[in-house]
Amino acid sequence: EVQLVESGGGLVEPGGSLRLSCAASGLTFSHAWMSWVRQAPGKGLEWVGRIKSKTDGGTTGYAAPVKGRFTISRDDSKNTLYLQLNSLETEDSALYYCTTEGRFCTGGLCAEYIDVWGEGTTVTVSS
Amino acid sequence: QSVLTQPPSASGTPGQRVTVSCSGSSSNIGRNYVYWYQQLPGTAPKLLIYGNNQRPSGVPDRFSGSKSGTSASLAISGLRSEDEADYYCAVWDDRLSAWVFGGGTKLTVL
Numbered sequence: 001e002v003q004l005v006e007s008g009g010g011l012v013e014p015g016g017s018l019r020l021s022c023a024a025s026g027l028t029f030s031h032a033w034m035s036w037v038r039q040a041p042g043k044g045l046e047w048v049g050r051i052k053s054k055t056d057g058g059t060t061g062y063a064a065p066v067k068g069r070f071t072i073s074r075d076d077s078k079n080t081l082y083l084q085l086n087s088l089e090t091e092d093s094a095l096y097y098c099t100t101e102g103r104f105c106t107g108g109l110c111a112e113y114i115d116v117w118g119e120g121t122t123v124t125v126s127s
Numbered sequence: 128q129s130v131l132t133q134p135p136s137a138s139g140t141p142g143q144r145v146t147v148s149c150s151g152s153s154s155n156i157g158r159n160y161v162y163w164y165q166q167l168p169g170t171a172p173k174l175l176i177y178g179n180n181q182r183p184s185g186v187p188d189r190f191s192g193s194k195s196g197t198s199a200s201l202a203i204s205g206l207r208s209e210d211e212a213d214y215y216c217a218v219w220d221d222r223l224s225a226w227v228f229g230g231g232t233k234l235t236v237l
Contacts, residue, residue: 035226037172044129045164045172045215047226063225097171104178111178113162114217114226117171 002026004098004118011124016088020121022081022098030054030076033101035114036083038094038123046094047114048072048083050101065091088125095120130155131216133229140237144204147232149216151197155227159219161199163192166213166231175214176201203234211236 008020024032033056036048049062051072060072071084081098102115132150139145149161163176174183176192179199191202199218203210216229 037226044213044231045166045217045228047228050226061224064223102177104181106178111160112219113160113174113177114164115174115177117173119171 002100002116004100004116006096006098006118006121009096009121009123011126012088013127014088014090014125016125018085018088018123020083020085020096020098020123022083022118024079024081024098024100027100029074029079033103033112034072034074034081035099035101036072036081037097037099037114037117038092039097039120040091040094043094048096051081085123088123090125093123093125095122129230130220130223130227131218131229133214133216133232135230136233136235138235138237139203139206141206141208143206144202145206145234146203147201147214147216147234149199149201149229151199151218151227153197154222155197155218155220156194156199157197158221161192161194162217163190163201164215164217166215168212172215206236208236210234 003025005023035050051060069087073082097120098118099114100116101112160178164172165175166172179194180192189205213231220227
């Protein structure tokens with residue numbers, strides 16, 4: 001069974017930084033594409049960004065609101081995903097979920113999808 | 128304002144069939160697979176439907192998905208009290224190069 005455990009959340013002042021971690025187990029982490037999704041209190045889900053596996057290039061992609069401020073990285077030797085949050089704004093306050101991206105194939109075509117979710121870690125940006 | 132549009136709420140009585148709609152555009156639903164997630168109160172979201180209409184193992188066949196053009200729907204038949212949750216549609220948007228979610232639909236079982 002795939003398990004994702006996030007940590008590193010907390011209270012930080014506007015303009016501050018934080019690094020979130022996600023420890024993964026039950027999967028071949030080095031082959032996995034991973035995403036971060038956040039949910040502000042009482043609001044809906046918002047994709048933050050993703051990182052592909054190194055064998056698929058290891059490239060990252062980000063949502064417009066966080067591009068240039070957040071950075072996703074991975075340490076395959078530790079089965080751990082990271083999210084570096086810089087220049088934090090009050091609007092970044094949310095529960096941050098670590099997710100796997102699964103892949104399914106049909107008719108010769110394959111597609112990724114957000115699959116397993118962790119329980120999340122809370123980031124609060126406030127002075 | 129979400130890229131995908133869902134009704135904020137839906138309701139039904141036990142045993143009824145309810146549907147939740149998700150409207151998008153040619154850059155997302157119009158060309159990519161749609162996914163649905165169920166978020167029970169106080170818990171993380173869980174994958175309910177992938178590839179427009181496929182159920183992961185363990186998801187009851189009371190849940191079904193469909194897609195037509197730039198819209199998609201989630202149907203829940205034989206409604207149960209434990210189905211009371213928030214439901215989100217999601218799809219990859221080729222123009223934004225990003226996953227986009229609907230605003231969520233809160234389902235109440237009366």
